Amino acid sequence: MGILLENIITNAIIYSHNDTSVEITSTINRLDQSASITITDHGIGIENKDLPNIFNEYFYSPRAAIHNKATSGIGLSIVRIAAENNKLRIKVVSEPGAGTSFTVIFNDTQPPSPFPIEQQETQSVSTAKINLS
DSSP states (O other): OOOHHHHHHHHHTTTTTTTTTEEEEEEEEETTTEEEEEEEOSSOOOOOOOGGGGGGGTTOOHHHHHTTTTTEEEHHHHHHHHHTTTTOOOOOEETTTEEEEEEEEEEEEEOSSSGGGSSSSSSEEEEEEEEEO
């Protein structure tokens, strides 16, 4: 699980524009017993035509290769394998030139609570921001 988040966060930092930030948001939804972590960058983004291939081994878009000449193209294939092994889903939303959001979804989570669900907030959200200079 750690390698999954490490790869997504590292990519967010590498492919972000200077003087922007990377946001990491966690959400717990008690109604559907799910949780998610979203990592959002403000960077080069991913072209729509490339999105279906980003989890393929050794794939990297020409835009990514120009921005990061040291890329091997295996990071997101490792993310895919880690997600499959842990029964997690990943959603990706991207806009070229504006940034990308990766959301890792954990199903069937049961956060501990001393109160019945009717007396709880149905969703809680936490956000952290990494400023890049």
